[in-house]
Amino acid sequence: MKHIKVLVMLLLGIIIISCQSDFLEPELTSGVVSAEYYTTTEEVETAVINMYDGIQGVNSTNTDDNHGIQIEFYVTEMRSDNTRTKSQEGEAAQFESYRVAATNGIVSDYYASFYNVIFRANIVLDNLGVVTDPSKAAAFESEAKFVRAYAYFNLVRLFGDLPLVDRVISRFETDIQFTRVSTDKIYDLIISDLGTAVTGLDNTYKTRASKAAAQGLLAKVYLTRGEYLKAQVLCESIISLSPGTFGLLDNYNDVFYTERHKEILFAIGFTPSLTSDSQSFSAEMMNGVGRTSGVNYVTDDAKAIFAQYGGNRTQYSLRTDPSQTTQTQVAKYFPNGDSGGSTGKKFTEGDPTLAGNDWIVLRYADVLLMHVEAIMGAGTETNTDAALTSFNLIRNRAAMPLKTIGVDKITKQELLDERRVELAFENHRLFDLIRFGEAESVLSALSAANGYGYTSSDLLLPIPQNEINISQGVMKQNP
Amino acid sequence: MKNKLKIITTFHRSISMSLMVLTLFLMSSCDPSLSGLEYDLPETNSKADENPPEANFLISVTKNYLAYTFANSSTSSTDYIWDYGDGNTSTGVDGSNTFPGEGTYVVTLTATDKLGVSSTKSVEVIVVMPPVSDKLLPIIQEPGFDLGDANGAPDGDSRLAWTAPSTMDKIGTNNPLIAITSTNLSEPWAAKIDVDSDRFGYQELSEMSPNTDYVLTFWYRFNDKTADQTDGSLRVSMIKPITLYSELATNTVASITINGSADNEKTWTKGTLEFNSGTTTTLVIFFDNEVEEIALDNFDLAIK
DSSP states (O other): OHHHHHHHHHHHHHHHHHTSHHHHSOOOSSOOOHHHHOOSHHHHHHHHHHHHHHHHOOOSSOTTSOOGGGGHHHHTGGGTTSEEOSSOOHHHHHHHTTOOOTTOHHHHHHHHHHHHHHHHHHHHHHTGGGOOSHHHHHHHHHHHHHHHHHHHHHHHHHHSSEEOOOSOOOTTOHHHHHOEEOHHHHHHHHHHHHHHHHHHOOSOOSSSOOHHHHHHHHHHHHHHHTOHHHHHHHHHHHHTSOTTSSOOOSSTTHHHHSOSOTTEEEEEOOOTTOTTTOBSHHHHTSTTTSSSSOOSEEOHHHHHHHHHHOGGGHHHHEEEOTTOTTSEEEOTTOGGGOOOTTTTOOOSSSOGGGBOOOEEEEEHHHHHHHHHHHHHTTSSEEOOHHHHHHHHHHHHHTTOOOOOTTTOOEEHHHHHHHHHHHTTTTTOHHHHHHHTTOHHHHHHHHHHHHTOOOOGGGGSOOOOHHHHHHTTTOSOOOO | OHHHHHHHHHHHHHHHHHHHHHHHHHHHHTOTTSGGGOOOOTTTTOOOOSSOOBOOEEEEEOSSTTEEEEEEOOBSOOEEEEEOSSSOEEOSSSEEEEOSSSEEEEEEEEEEOTTSOEEEEEEEEEEOOOOSOOOOOOOOSSTTOTTOOTTTOTTOOGGGGGOOOTTOOSSSOSOOOOEEEEOSSSSSEEEEEOTTOOOOEEEEEOOOOTTOEEEEEEEEEEEOOSOSSOOEEEEEEEEOOOSSGGGTGGGEEEEEEEEEOOSOTTOOEEEEEEEEOTTOSOEEEEEEEESSEEEEEEEEEEEO
16 A cells, blocks of 8 residues: 555656646747748758759659650640651540540649749748848849749740739639739739849849749740830840850860850759759650650751751761661751760769750840840831841851841741751750740641641640649639 | 119229319329429420530631631530531631621620530621831921021021930030021021030931831031131031930931031032941930031932
């Protein structure tokens, strides 16, 4: 009996002591909760880097992962007249034949990837309050707005009206998540975001946002909106920078294999061999080297245009598939510059699906051609000296005949063809066709010649079916 | 037999009764006023179309100004009827039509789903031939200074059209207004700037076409008032609008400087300045002088 009393006392004592708050409220050291994470400038900077990581995407075979920019060629280039699949089979082939199902996994991957990038940018904007240095805060804000505008510009051109998410939202705010607002409203946000980026950035980085990148992207937005003068002013402010800041490389091939050079305004950086930082598109575009039997193969139509206007760009842009000589491959993105030997499959080092080639989003050649386009404006040709000068810089490097200043003129068709060969397989062609108002005639002719199912509503991708489903009837499909 | 007759009679009566009841029933069953006997329409208790179609389309014009394409952007619909307002119709998903000529046409899309619910959208399409040249040629106010100055004429003052914003003094002095002098060129008056004067001419031309080559011509003469060996100079420039004189150099689009010193006040020479408007739609004609007195007359602007 006595023993029991002692035991009870002892037990009570232990319980009372153990109730000290230290035991019940330990500091978490192994896990960090996102709501409490962003407390210093350094931590916000990790969120800045995280945005670019989102654009890079995950180099994996898991269909649940966001593959970001790595799958962009499916939804852009393969829907143009430049490329197609080799096998004409499967989900990838839906793009070339204009029969894209709302359940297409690549479409929902791209949609989710870029909304995820927008989310990451909004995280940065949401946490700017803890950045004490005002110049750093301005730079982070500008970078985040650049990235958000870049993501929305891609999405709005691919999907049309979209949900507009300009801050971090909770999962209960379904009205924002699923209400599609007009493209005009989305372009308002893009233009305002890029305006902030232009004022808040300098030209320090190549694989992060820069002032020139924001100006160039904004110029393209203005061209898309038909505001040619504004686009021209922006192009000229890039062109008039001190020589050496930006310019064309002498050798066209170097543009793609010596990275972060003076021709690059903005690129998505990749590093070879690291699963977390590498890309797979280089390998996917070759036959049986990546996980597919060849995607983004060159159409006969594009080949013919190269023969006519390519100049010395042709040899670096495409080649005959060594393992099937009737087919033509894209040659701009051999994994790490290695062409795979005589078979196209023998790589001297490393795994070609872990390639490190950067993805160029915006380069100086594009700015020069945008300059010509801006001067031409709504007209069908131009003989302005400034336009001819910019045009000749591109022609000169390609060893193509130059235009005589004061005599010759550039027609809209010539400009479109020049853009096609200079920027081939860089995911511009579809947007160029739409912007020039030529998508309808070019794509319906392509469709008729190949038995595809093109109608002008195919200029927009379907909203992914799972978005429609979880919206419970709020979100409407594209026609 | 009697019995038999009774059976027949009973039988007849029951038949006629049944017939009457049946007739009554048939008649009353056709009477919709009896609530229990209303028509049972097939739609009764069926669900409404929860995703009714919404017709919509985008219009774009092709290289041929008469040929239009219509991109269908309707939702929840499967069948389409296009009416182009010129008698043409089609039933494809996307529409395209070549209109017979200039005019206003109402293009109507009727989008229907498989439940038979339809939606209609009509848009007016105005078909016009694009203008051959859309280059704008701004008008120069008082190009020949024909109104003279305030003293010379009661109906106006040529100098007002050539006055800069008040913030723009040339060298901190306060009177940039040009003078007006008599001329023998073609009209009674010309612009004049004295020896060592801070005055200058400034006229804003708005509504220029961007990226267009223009030619500005003018007549000038020097007056060798100081009778020395030093040449004077006349500068005529096209500049972007400025508010401070110090901004002049960086905002000059094109400029010509003419050196000269003539004794004969009556010798007029034609000057030419070619320029491209570039990204601006508003430019300024600016002129001033150094050392010698100058006179200017008859400005003219043309598209090259």
